[in-house]
Amino acid sequence: MEPMNNNVMSQGKKGPQRRNFFSRASEVFHLFANRSAALLGTAWAFAVAVLIILVWGATGSAFHFSDTWQLIINTGTTIVTFLMVFLIQNTQNRDAKAVHLKLDELIRALKGARNKMVDLEKLSDDELQTLEKEFQRLHQESRDGDTHVVKIEANDN
Numbered sequence: 001m002e003p004m005n006n007n008v009m010s011q012g013k014k015g016p017q018r019r020n021f022f023s024r025a026s027e028v029f030h031l032f033a034n035r036s037a038a039l040l041g042t043a044w045a046f047a048v049a050v051l052i053i054l055v056w057g058a059t060g061s062a063f064h065f066s067d068t069w070q071l072i073i074n075t076g077t078t079i080v081t082f083l084m085v086f087l088i089q090n091t092q093n094r095d096a097k098a099v100h101l102k103l104d105e106l107i108r109a110l111k112g113a114r115n116k117m118v119d120l121e122k123l124s125d126d127e128l129q130t131l132e133k134e135f136q137r138l139h140q141e142s143r144d145g146d147t148h149v150v151k152i153e154a155n156d157n
Contacts, residue, residue, distance in 0.1 A: 033090040040084070052076075 019027075039045060056073050063069040104118045120128065 030090065030094070033087045034094075036087050037091045040087070 053073075056069075060069055100119075100121060107113045107115065107117050120131070123131070
């Protein structure tokens with residue numbers, strides 16, 4: 001398999017096409033989001049955040065617990081929260097997409113699996129609810145007919 005060239009988006013009749021600015025910016029953001037999530041999701045990052053709060057709290061008396069002193073922490077936490085929402089959403093979207101693709105591959109590879117289960121996330125809420133009811137019915141039928149399941153559930157209570 002040939003390695004992917006980051007500068008080429010597709011090969012057509014016109015030859016290689018360069019990626020546009022948005023593609024590059026998206027790629028850079030993805031890299032930044034992944035590295036940030038890996039760094040900011042650690043115990044060390046949490047410890048630093050706690051330390052900042054403790055230092056801020058300890059300096060309160062020196063600043064007479066003024067409005068400016070309170071505004072500093074409010075502004076800082078608002079900015080950090082605002083930016084973190086985008087980082088978290090980006091990593092969750094990519095993780096969800098990867099999980100969906102893995103599950104789609106499993107559905108496709110398993111004999112007897114219904115291929116209509118691929119891309120369920122694109123169904124309407126009503127279609128999902130209908131499918132959920134079907135699985136609830138199947139689950140109930142399996143519970144009613146499988147004494148082993150009933151015994152295990154009875155022992156759990």
